[in-house]
Amino acid sequence: MAAGFLISGVGALVLAIGTIIQRIMLKKKKVGVKLYQTAEFAAIVLVSLPLLYFFWKFDSQALELKNIIILVIIGIFSIVANLFLYYSMKWEKLTHIEPAKLTESLFVIILAVIFSFIFGEGLYERDLRVIIPALVASLALIFSHIKKHHLTFNRYFIAALLGSFFFALELVISRLILDFYSPITFYFLRCALIFVISLVAFRQNLNTFNGKEKAQILFVGLMWVVYRFVVYYGFVHSGVILTTLMIMTSTVFIYLFAWKFLKEKMEWRHIVAAIAIVASIGYVLLT
Numbered sequence: 001m002a003a004g005f006l007i008s009g010v011g012a013l014v015l016a017i018g019t020i021i022q023r024i025m026l027k028k029k030k031v032g033v034k035l036y037q038t039a040e041f042a043a044i045v046l047v048s049l050p051l052l053y054f055f056w057k058f059d060s061q062a063l064e065l066k067n068i069i070i071l072v073i074i075g076i077f078s079i080v081a082n083l084f085l086y087y088s089m090k091w092e093k094l095t096h097i098e099p100a101k102l103t104e105s106l107f108v109i110i111l112a113v114i115f116s117f118i119f120g121e122g123l124y125e126r127d128l129r130v131i132i133p134a135l136v137a138s139l140a141l142i143f144s145h146i147k148k149h150h151l152t153f154n155r156y157f158i159a160a161l162l163g164s165f166f167f168a169l170e171l172v173i174s175r176l177i178l179d180f181y182s183p184i185t186f187y188f189l190r191c192a193l194i195f196v197i198s199l200v201a202f203r204q205n206l207n208t209f210n211g212k213e214k215a216q217i218l219f220v221g222l223m224w225v226v227y228r229f230v231v232y233y234g235f236v237h238s239g240v241i242l243t244t245l246m247i248m249t250s251t252v253f254i255y256l257f258a259w260k261f262l263k264e265k266m267e268w269r270h271i272v273a274a275i276a277i278v279a280s281i282g283y284v285l286l287t
Helices: 002-026 033-055 065-091 094-119 128-144 155-174 183-202 211-237 240-247 250-261 268-286
Strands: none
Touching (some): 002 033, 002 211, 002 250, 033 065, 033 183, 033 211, 065 094, 065 155, 094 128, 094 240, 128 240, 128 268, 211 240, 250 268
């Protein structure tokens, strides 16, 4: 479990880095939401492609009709989630929409518990020693980042909230078919599906970006490949809820980076939330 914590820590760090660069890219006037989505998933596919030589795994069960349908549903939910998230990130500060983004972990925990009663405990945990600390950490994060003006549910906050829900839904559903792939194979197929749909539906010109911007998007693509590898690996080997708890440390990194590079304010309540996360993880590791 300690090894899982270290791996999840890496995932949390790359999630924070990727989120900050995303925000920087989306702030550019020429970069629309549809353009950025198409470009980012093109980058993820390019980064993932050479890794398939080393990490390819594809069981025949993945070709069963029900599992193909699940993969398509995951792709559709992912497209919806990303469009909502990019829209909110383009027009609102990270610190203002972070409470909505933080609900993703809460949604994952709730959905995983619900799915455990539908599909059994083989795929999803129902251990209160993990569920309760995860809920405590998630709620601490959400409430520590809420201010009065955050509760003005403007269109950007609602978009981030919807994005969080659809991200949680596609993550929890992914566990149903993860055993048929390696994490890299699954993420490649998921993102290739999203890229093709985005390219056909949005018809964006990827040459809009200059060389430096393309390099930044490729770097973000690399961050997401590492992050999702950690998440999917954790889901299979450590459990959905425990992995979600450990990934919550990304919020600490996001606020540090937002304060350092985007000049966004970090408050004492964020430190309290970080302590709650560390305490929750420590409890799970020691019990």
